[in-house]
Amino acid sequence: MVLLSIIADFRIIFDRDPAARNWLEVLFCYPGLQAILLHRIAHRIHNLGLPLVPRLISHVARFFTGIEIHPGAKIGTGVFIDHGMGVVIGETAEVGDYSLIYQGVTLGGTGKESGKRHPTLGKNVVVGAGAKVLGNLNIGNNVRIGAGSVVLRDVPSDCTVVGIPGRIVYQSGVRVNPLEHGNLPDSEAKVIRLLLDRIDALEQQVQALQEDKLKEQELVASRVPNSEYNDPHSCYLKDKEIEEFLGGTM
Known part of the structure; x- marks a missing residue:
């Protein structure tokens, strides 16, 4: 199962990033892939209940990639973190299959409450650069979150969210390119x-x-x-x- 997830993580980069040219370049020069691979190891150790080691692996991954993923976070299959510098994914966060996360994204918690305190992302979610999703929120499938947005409420499936705080903009019947996270309606303008x-x-x-x-x-x-x-x-x-x-x- 883990091997299949790693293969999917590797293949999705060629689908999502036009700059990916060969497998050696992707394996050694893509911090998003490296951070997810190390996280999958740390997550399995975390589930075994071993102390220190999973956090240490997470810390090493952060040092080399600039991406911080808590060992307790659940990352789905085929998730792609593009560039990735400054990405933070909290302990109880869940990221659905084939989601796309850009640099500077925070999937964080609010307050000091225990239990589920980080967001849950559905499948095929796109989170634009610098966006913040805070709290125990449910983000539906096929949701796009615009760059720089701050999401503080649940978002149903097949929606686009923009602004601070994030507001929902429906795009019924419109197919969009997941890479075009900057091509969003500007409701404020x-x-x-x-x-x-x-x-x-x-x-x-x-x-x-x-x-x-x-x-x-x-x-x-x-x-x-x-x-x-x-x-x-x-x-x-x-x-x-x-x-x-x-x-x-x-």
């Missing part, structure tokens, strides 16, 4: 654009009202004797009357 359009419309209304008011003032000024509206120091009749009452002290 859409909202900002709508707000800018609304502000522009309001500014046009205010300008139109000001022009109408100016025309009304000019019409009144043309009919008022002594041209009170033409006084550069007072725009309104009431201002003129107040100034006269105060003896020109305004």
Whole structure:
């Protein structure tokens, strides 16, 4: 079973990474593969209940690859960690088969509670660079999490999550390339654009009202004797009357 998982881990790299050219390069130059291979060894020792050794293997893997996977984490078949620097996978995290994880991803816990405190990822999940999935969450199958997103709630299958905190964007009936984790809808930019359009419309209304008011003032000024509206120091009749009452002290 472990051998089959290792073979699947090896083969998936050629499917997911166009830069993979030959098996020697993949075996010796892909830290994601190396970290997962060492984790599978550490995980089996961890399940046997031996102390220290699995954590030591995990620590060595982190030193050489920059990827930290707790020995207790469950990693499915054909999981690919691309580049991988800064990836952290917690003790009770579970990663489904054929998931794709980019650099800087954290599958972490919140608080100091015991038991299940890290996320569970379904199959074929894509977690973009720098994304954080925090807490005992359930992420469904075929979910895409955009780069830099922070996911704090459960996500059903076949959804896309973007933003801080992560918001769900459905893409029904659309097939997407799992490598295009940066080609995601920008809901924040859409909202900002709508707000800018609304502000522009309001500014046009205010300008139109000001022009109408100016025309009304000019019409009144043309009919008022002594041209009170033409006084550069007072725009309104009431201002003129107040100034006269105060003896020109305004």
